Amino acid sequence: MNKLIQQKQLIQLISAHFKEIIRQPAVIFWGIIFPILMALGLGIAFTRQADIVRHVAVIENNPALTQNANKDLLIHAFLETHADKIEPFGKIPPQYKITLTDRKLGNTTFIFEKTTWHHAMVLLKRGNLGIIMDEENGRIEYHFDPLNTDAHFSYLKLSKIFGQNNALVEENIESVVPLTVHGTRYIDFLVPGLMAMGVMMSCMWGMSYGMIDKRSKKLLRRMVATPMKKSYFLISLMTVRITMNLIESALLFLFAWLVFHITIEGSIAGLLTIFIAGNIAFGGIAIFISCRTANTEIGNGLVNAVVMPMMVLSGVFFSYHNFPDWSIPFIQKLPLTLLADGLRGIFIEGAGYSEIILPTAILLSIGIFFFSAGLRFFKWH
Amino acid sequence: MKKNPVIEVKNVFKSFKNVQAVNGVDFKIFKGQSVALLGPNGAGKTTLMEMIEGIQKPDKGDILIMGKKWKGNERELHRDIGLSLQETHFIDRLTVFETLQLFASFYDLKRQRVDEIIHIIGLSEKTRSYVVNLSGGQRQRLALGIALLNDPKILLLDEPTTGLDPNARREIWSILRHLKKRSHTSLILTTHYMEEAEQLCERIIIIDKGRILKQGTLEQLLKADNDHKIIEFALDESNRAIDRLINSSEFQIQWDANKDTGVIVLNQIERQLPEFLNFLNQNNLRLRHLECRRKTLDDLFTTMTGRRLHE
Numbered sequence: 285m286n287k288l289i290q291q292k293q294l295i296q297l298i299s300a301h302f303k304e305i306i307r308q309p310a311v312i313f314w315g316i317i318f319p320i321l322m323a324l325g326l327g328i329a330f331t332r333q334a335d336i337v338r339h340v341a342v343i344e345n346n347p348a349l350t351q352n353a354n355k356d357l358l359i360h361a362f363l364e365t366h367a368d369k370i371e372p373f374g375k376i377p378p379q380y381k382i383t384l385t386d387r388k389l390g391n392t393t394f395i396f397e398k399t400t401w402h403h404a405m406v407l408l409k410r411g412n413l414g415i416i417m418d419e420e421n422g423r424i425e426y427h428f429d430p431l432n433t434d435a436h437f438s439y440l441k442l443s444k445i446f447g448q449n450n451a452l453v454e455e456n457i458e459s460v461v462p463l464t465v466h467g468t469r470y471i472d473f474l475v476p477g478l479m480a481m482g483v484m485m486s487c488m489w490g491m492s493y494g495m496i497d498k499r500s501k502k503l504l505r506r507m508v509a510t511p512m513k514k515s516y517f518l519i520s521l522m523t524v525r526i527t528m529n530l531i532e533s534a535l536l537f538l539f540a541w542l543v544f545h546i547t548i549e550g551s552i553a554g555l556l557t558i559f560i561a562g563n564i565a566f567g568g569i570a571i572f573i574s575c576r577t578a579n580t581e582i583g584n585g586l587v588n589a590v591v592m593p594m595m596v597l598s599g600v601f602f603s604y605h606n607f608p609d610w611s612i613p614f615i616q617k618l619p620l621t622l623l624a625d626g627l628r629g630i631f632i633e634g635a636g637y638s639e640i641i642l643p644t645a646i647l648l649s650i651g652i653f654f655f656s657a658g659l660r661f662f663k664w665h
Numbered sequence: 666m667k668k669n670p671v672i673e674v675k676n677v678f679k680s681f682k683n684v685q686a687v688n689g690v691d692f693k694i695f696k697g698q699s700v701a702l703l704g705p706n707g708a709g710k711t712t713l714m715e716m717i718e719g720i721q722k723p724d725k726g727d728i729l730i731m732g733k734k735w736k737g738n739e740r741e742l743h744r745d746i747g748l749s750l751q752e753t754h755f756i757d758r759l760t761v762f763e764t765l766q767l768f769a770s771f772y773d774l775k776r777q778r779v780d781e782i783i784h785i786i787g788l789s790e791k792t793r794s795y796v797v798n799l800s801g802g803q804r805q806r807l808a809l810g811i812a813l814l815n816d817p818k819i820l821l822l823d824e825p826t827t828g829l830d831p832n833a834r835r836e837i838w839s840i841l842r843h844l845k846k847r848s849h850t851s852l853i854l855t856t857h858y859m860e861e862a863e864q865l866c867e868r869i870i871i872i873d874k875g876r877i878l879k880q881g882t883l884e885q886l887l888k889a890d891n892d893h894k895i896i897e898f899a900l901d902e903s904n905r906a907i908d909r910l911i912n913s914s915e916f917q918i919q920w921d922a923n924k925d926t927g928v929i930v931l932n933q934i935e936r937q938l939p940e941f942l943n944f945l946n947q948n949n950l951r952l953r954h955l956e957c958r959r960k961t962l963d964d965l966f967t968t969m970t971g972r973r974l975h976e
Contacts, residue, residue: 296770300759307758307795501754506811509718510771511743665720 293512297520305490305528315532319482320539323475326601327544330470335391338438339413341404342396358419362446363396370395382445392441414438471544476627477600479533480562484594484620486529487566488587491521492574496583499574499663508664515659522567522655529563549634555627557637561644562623564651569619571658578663594620622647669732671696671819671851672717677726679712679875686712687723688875694868696818699845699852701862701869703962705972709875710855711751714823717853718748730819744772747817747850749808751824757797761788761807764796765814772815779814786810786840802833809840820844822854826861838864859962871966878969887960894934895964896941899926899954906948916941919967925953930960930968 305311342359367380380396396417399407404416414435416427424446428435498504508514540546548555573586597604597611598620607615615621622643629635670693679687686709694700702710715721716728719735719742727734730742755764765779783789786806791799799807805825812820825841826834842865844850856862862869863883870880879886900907903925910927911920915937920927931937934957945952967973 292770292773296767300756300763300767303763304756304758502750502752503754503756505720506748506750506753506755507771509720509743509746509748510768510815511740512771 294516294520297512297516298523301520301524302527305524315482315486315528316535319478319532319536323471323478323536323540324543326474327471327540330474335393337393337395338415338434339407340394340396340438340442341407341413341416342398343401343404343416343418344398358422358424359396359417359446360398367396384441384445394438394442394445415442417442469544471540472546472632473603473628474601475536475540475544475546476631477624479536479559480598480620480624480627481595481600482532482536483529483559483562483623484566484591486532487525487563487570488573488591490528491525491567491570492587493580493583495521495571495574496577496580499578500580505665514662514664518571518655518659518662522564522571525567526560526563530559533559546631548631550630550639551636554635554637554640555630558623558626558630558640558644558647561647561651562619562626564655565619565623565647566651568651568654568658571662572654573658575658575662594618597621598624600624617646619647619650669696670694670729671698671731672853673727673729673732674713674717675727675729677713677716677723677728679709679716679721679724681712685875687716689726690872690875690877692870692877692880694851694853696851697849698868699854699866701866702853702855702872703857703859703862703869703966704855704872705857705966708857708873710857710872711823712875713872714821714853714855718746718821744815745818746821747812747815747819748821749805749812749823749825751827753808755796755804755807755811758795760793760795761799762792764807765810768811769814774814782810782814785813785843787836800833802829802836805829805833805837806840809837813844816848817850820850820852822852824855824857826856826858834858834861841865859966862962869962871962871969873966873970879965883962886962886965893960894931895958895960896929896931896938897926897954897956897958898929898952899924900945901925901951901953903950904948906944906950910944930964 342363344360363380367382370379370381372378377397377399381393382396383391383393385391401416401418404413407413408416414428414432415438418425418427424443426439426443428439430436495504504517507517537546537548569590573590574583577583577586597607597615598618599605599615600620604615604621605612616625626635626640626643626647629639633639672694674690674692677687677690678685688709690709690713692700702713704710712721716723717730719730719739722735730738731745733742735742756767759767761783762779765782766776769775769779783792786809788803788806788810791803796804796807809822809825812822822841826837829837838861841852845852845865852866854861854865867882868880869883869886871878871886903922907920910916911918917930918927919929929941931941938957944950963973
């Protein structure tokens with residue numbers, strides 16, 4: 285009988301939390317439509333072959349050069365003879381354009397603008413360009429941030445053009461074979477990452493913030509002044525959140541399957557298992573970080589403190605292997621990395637249960653540990 | 666009937682940092698009694714109420730609910746108590762019915778009880794309205810409905826009508842008066858409205874700075890000064906003569922020089938009122954307003970503390 289009463293409580297709590305979520309139109313947008321739009325935008329941006337356009341500043345007011353009678357012989361003369369001149373328009377000064385055509389990798393267009401060193405630095409700081417070209421004693425110099433891979437790319441292309449003193453109009457390197465098979469595209473990498481990020485964001489903001497808000501409005505205090513079983517309140521929150529995350533991720537996958545033809549190469553049961561383990565991990569963390577405060581601003585800070593490092597480090601959008609080698613073992617143990625890697629393993633690499641059993645166990649342990657600790661220290665009043 | 670108190674507060678102390686919120690409070694409440702904790706903001710009413718509700722623990726002293734301490738008896742006591750906090754926001758996008766149904770599930774109550782409560786609190790037309798769309802008074806009635814769901818033996822209401830307009834306040838009073846007639850529920854409410862205490866409770870505990878100043882029925886509280894009358898008056902313009910009135914041993918006067926208004930407590934109105942009017946006449950002081958009335962709880966509080974209940 286007592287068990288029946290408790291089940292009734294749990295069902296009513298789940299029903300109330302579910303209605304609370306689905307009756308807010310913004311939830312539908314941010315939970316379902318926004319991730320789909322993100323996948324669409326990034327998928328198109330990184331999957332389709334598109335022209336690359338890069339701006340280059342060419343220094344013309346170098347005092348050393350003004351004394352050089354042959355100043356136009358290198359960059360300037362080269363542009364006059366090999367590049368297309370773009371006439372000035374409004375405040376835009378005259379520019380030169382060189383396009384390297386490539387049917388396999390896409391065209392690359394360089395737009396050169398003659399300017400002063402000071403103005404070139406302003407443009408660089410604003411991110412309008414990544415590389416500055418200059419001449420010193422008859423030698424072309426390239427100024428760019430060596431850590432900026434995009435600027436590095438521009439340098440390699442430009443040095444080839446100016447080194448051969450010949451603007452290539454077509455660049456077809458026969459040895460380059462673009463990979464477009466399923467599982468190797470950016471979108472295949474992105475969608476599991478977006479799903480993992482969705483689970484983290486939904487749990488952390490939806491549960492943590494929701495609980496802090498309920499505490500600040502004294503609803504928690506009112507609820508525990510009844511015979512309600514406290515753990516049922518938290519379990520119902522997690523159940524509703526897992527269900528919503530499942531629906532949101534399923535819709536994201538459906539969209540990615542229809543538009544980008546992504547597929548699940550590995551075990552679907554394994555995918556569900558690690559997905560639920562990820563939800564439990566983030567649900568537990570969410571309960572733990574919101575177990576004391578009643579201040580929503582402190583709650584904001586706490587959620588950001590957990591979410592931001594993982595957003596940056598865990599390789600949702602780009603591989604975390606670009607980080608220093610010493611940091612990789614640490615990054616790989618973050619819950620978001622474990623979930624994203626586990627999902628990618630199943631989506632892309634065709635992983636099965638044996639490959640995901642360890643990350644699943646770690647995620648479950650994290651979830652159970654933080655849930656228990658959160659429940660222990662939870663402040664209901 | 667009154668041998669076993671349902672609530673017993675025994676020499677309770679509670680402080681927060683440097684503030685002594687409750688400072689040695691003692692009282693008993695018996696079955697079916699309605700008691701008001703009356704005092705201004707910051708008097709310690711809510712802290713005392715929260716200790717009775719089991720939300721806070723006393724630093725010293727004991728609180729027994731139906732002879733039991735809170736520790737170890739939480740679930741059992743929660744079944745017998747209904748409460749309404751000073752301010753509670755329920756889930757915005759649940760309807761009135763769904764909110765009551767959720768709380769009813771905690772007590773294992775059937776739908777029939779939810780329907781009864783909706784009728785009692787007069788929200789039948791708002792059953793399907795979201796909580797977020799209710800007025801302040803309707804939300805407070807919903808909070809009261811939730812407190813009544815389990816047909817509690819003890820009902821604890823913390824400032825149930827604060828912030829409500831007079832109509833909404835009267836609606837809450839009407840529900841509570843109706844409840845008093847029909848059940849043996851013991852009621853404690855905190856308030857700083859003396860009318861509320863007078864209307865709903867047969868016993869009043871006046872509290873200030875964490876201490877009980879006086880307690881008893883309304884009649885008992887006012888009995889000592891029952892023959893005292895209050896004159897509130899306003900002058901068109903005062904002059905120096907008013908100082909003599911203020912310093913007079915004949916009249917206890919509280920004078921507001923900014924508004925040219927005063928309050929006088931008279932213990933022999935038949936003799937003192939003509940003297941007062943004569944004084945005004947002799948000193949060319951013209952009355953703009955004069956009101957004579959019985960002494961109230963607010964006057965009693967002012968006499969004891971020098972402050973008014975609403976300050």
